[in-house]
Amino acid sequence: MIEFPKPDVEEMLQTVSIIDFAVSPDEKQFIFCTNISGKYNLWAMDLPNAFPYRLTFNNQPCHELLYDQEGRFVIAGFDHDGDENTQFYALKPHGGAMKKVVYQENTRNFSPQLSSDGERLYYSSSKENPSYLNTYCLQLSTGEETTVLEGSGGTTYIAEVSEDETTTLYYQFFSNTNSRYYARVGEEEILLTPPTEKEHTVSFAVLTSPTEVYLVTDYEADFSYLAKFDLETKTFTKVKEIPKEGFTTLIYDKENRILYITAEKGVEDRLYAYHLDEGLWGNMVIPCDLITKVAVAKSGTVYLLGGGSVQLGNVYKREGDKWVQITRNKMAGMAEEDFVAPEVVTYPSFDGLEIEALFYKAKEEHDKGEMILWPHGGPQHAERKSFNAIFQYFLSNGYSIFAPNFRGSTGYGLNFTKMVERAWGAGPRLDNIAALDWLIDQGYAKKGEIIVMGGSYGGYMSLLLHGRHADYFKAVIDVCGPSNLFSFIHSVPEDWKSAMDAWVGHPERDREKLIEYSPSTYIDQMIKPMLVVQGANDPRVVKAESDQIVEALKEKGRDITYIVMEDEGHGFAKKENEIAVFRQVLEFMEKYASKTANVH
Numbered sequence: 001m002i003e004f005p006k007p008d009v010e011e012m013l014q015t016v017s018i019i020d021f022a023v024s025p026d027e028k029q030f031i032f033c034t035n036i037s038g039k040y041n042l043w044a045m046d047l048p049n050a051f052p053y054r055l056t057f058n059n060q061p062c063h064e065l066l067y068d069q070e071g072r073f074v075i076a077g078f079d080h081d082g083d084e085n086t087q088f089y090a091l092k093p094h095g096g097a098m099k100k101v102v103y104q105e106n107t108r109n110f111s112p113q114l115s116s117d118g119e120r121l122y123y124s125s126s127k128e129n130p131s132y133l134n135t136y137c138l139q140l141s142t143g144e145e146t147t148v149l150e151g152s153g154g155t156t157y158i159a160e161v162s163e164d165e166t167t168t169l170y171y172q173f174f175s176n177t178n179s180r181y182y183a184r185v186g187e188e189e190i191l192l193t194p195p196t197e198k199e200h201t202v203s204f205a206v207l208t209s210p211t212e213v214y215l216v217t218d219y220e221a222d223f224s225y226l227a228k229f230d231l232e233t234k235t236f237t238k239v240k241e242i243p244k245e246g247f248t249t250l251i252y253d254k255e256n257r258i259l260y261i262t263a264e265k266g267v268e269d270r271l272y273a274y275h276l277d278e279g280l281w282g283n284m285v286i287p288c289d290l291i292t293k294v295a296v297a298k299s300g301t302v303y304l305l306g307g308g309s310v311q312l313g314n315v316y317k318r319e320g321d322k323w324v325q326i327t328r329n330k331m332a333g334m335a336e337e338d339f340v341a342p343e344v345v346t347y348p349s350f351d352g353l354e355i356e357a358l359f360y361k362a363k364e365e366h367d368k369g370e371m372i373l374w375p376h377g378g379p380q381h382a383e384r385k386s387f388n389a390i391f392q393y394f395l396s397n398g399y400s401i402f403a404p405n406f407r408g409s410t411g412y413g414l415n416f417t418k419m420v421e422r423a424w425g426a427g428p429r430l431d432n433i434a435a436l437d438w439l440i441d442q443g444y445a446k447k448g449e450i451i452v453m454g455g456s457y458g459g460y461m462s463l464l465l466h467g468r469h470a471d472y473f474k475a476v477i478d479v480c481g482p483s484n485l486f487s488f489i490h491s492v493p494e495d496w497k498s499a500m501d502a503w504v505g506h507p508e509r510d511r512e513k514l515i516e517y518s519p520s521t522y523i524d525q526m527i528k529p530m531l532v533v534q535g536a537n538d539p540r541v542v543k544a545e546s547d548q549i550v551e552a553l554k555e556k557g558r559d560i561t562y563i564v565m566e567d568e569g570h571g572f573a574k575k576e577n578e579i580a581v582f583r584q585v586l587e588f589m590e591k592y593a594s595k596t597a598n599v600h
């Protein structure tokens with residue numbers, strides 16, 4: 001029998017992702033967004049045949065995807081090379097030239113909703129109201145447009161338009177931990193949660209009849225639960241909560257009056273089915289750790305896109321009580337056992353607060369005794385059990401990775417998520433330091449030999465840890481991290497700006513704190529070798545954030561490498577860029593690797 005060589009670790013970087021999908025109303029076609037060709041495009045499969053064909057050639061990831069209810073066309077949203085100025089296009093289900101339906105340069109467009117006859121497109125846009133957005137109703141055949149909602153006070157997005165277009169659901173976003181949902185019924189505006197001064201979120205709502213709305217909220221609670229609002233009697237009722245789980249999205253099966261509810265429990269997801277008329281609640285076993293999307297076809301059939309820490313994202317169809325996999329996204333020549341699954345650990349932080357973390361330990365045959373601390377981005381996000389090709393690449397090269405869900409992360413309740421607000425460089429920084437002390441105490445790492453690497457807020461935290469605790473590290477990697485919180489606050493997208501006060505802080509009122517929390521305050525103490533990566537089109541953390549820290553460190557004669565990706569935004573959408581950059585990151589780390597790095 002022929003003996004084959006072991007898979008090349010470089011192949012880990014070649015993994016394919018599926019980031020979105022939609023199923024045609026007759027379920028004969030399935031469209032999905034994948035980077036199977038190296039760049040993201042829309043592809044389709046005529047079900048049940050599995051051979052995919054390509055629909056778009058613009059090489060951009062799709063941000064919105066919906067079929068017309070008759071399946072005659074598809075609406076898709078694309079930006080350009082990561083600029084997040086999403087525009088909407090119509091395309092025929094079997095491809096061909098795309099038609100621009102909402103297109104105005106330098107505008108941001110969100111949340112497209114088609115009327116049931118496919119004649120009108122409702123969407124929210126920055127074009128006339130960059131801070132709070134307006135919502136428009138566009139007649140697709142004539143291009144005639146009316147303004148249906150003017151945002152004010154908070155960024156305002158359309159969420160749903162009823163079949164007869166008399167009721168509209170919309171939400172106002174004040175910050176990641178403070179939002180409200182409203183129904184507009186005729187001329188009446190109805191708040192869907194009881195009025196209160198106390199901050200809370202309403203993250204999802206669906207109309208299940210002309211008078212009934214189900215919503216996901218943490219109104220007067222720490223974890224989000226399912227509630228119901230009666231538009232006639234104006235009554236709000238809590239329907240279902242599960243201790244320590246936060247509900248995230250609702251998907252309504254109109255045919256069978258079933259509500260599917262996704263939930264997060266720390267680093268994993270859950271899926272539930274709630275039969276509205278019978279009041280029956282059921283837990284659905286899912287074929288993955290994390291759910292990217294659930295969709296219900298007209299017939300009531302459920303489709304799910306999901307994956308896990310050692311499992312690539314795939315789409316599944318519910319048949320009876322089984323999930324049938326309809327995409328075959330596989331890793332060439334590798335099996336699940338070739339990857340490292342993280343251990344979920346907890347450690348006490350400086351003030352006794354328990355922090356959960358994912359600990360990826362390099363396999364014995366690869367282990368070089370190297371340790372990477374990975375603070376995640378967001379910061380109101382979490383490191384969860386998703387497949388991370390870069391992590392697996394580093395693990396196969398002998399680097400272990402520790403990814404803590406420091407205070408401010410999502411998945412642990414509203415109060416925990418709020419703990420990073422106006423405190424970017426306070427508790428979360430010390431939670432990261434407590435993680436390092438824990439690793440050192442357990443014998444997994446040695447002070448001065450650790451690498452810190454992160455993207456966005458994770459990049460910011462890497463810079464801040466470098467400036468304030470350089471003695472823990474031997475090298476630092478920052479991917480698009482804010483370096484100065486004052487300039488960051490002024491350079492984020494216009495529609496984020498009203499949230500900056502609650503999220504990061506006020507430049508005058510919180511001046512002292514923002515100085516203390518800005519990495520740029522600690523340039524003198526940044527003495528370790530550093531690699532900075534930045535997308536030129538990033539609208540969230542603009543290139544100037546990286547430019548300024550790189551310049552300041554260069555002036556001081558520090559060992560600093562700077563990589564700018566000209567055709568990327570906040571992260572990587574193009575495989576060749578991702579591969580080129582992470583090869584360089586590995587080379588950079590290898591320069592500072594030493595056999596005695598961390599004791600095990």
Ligand SMILES: CC(=O)N[C@@H](C)C(=O)N[C@@H](C)C(=O)N[C@@H](C)C(=O)O
Nearest residue numbers: 176377378379456457458496499540
């Ligand atoms: C809803 C929303 O986008 N809110 C923003 C204020 C937000 O939280 N954005 C983060 C997802 C984000 O992009 N943060 C950057 C700094 C990051 O860490 O990725």
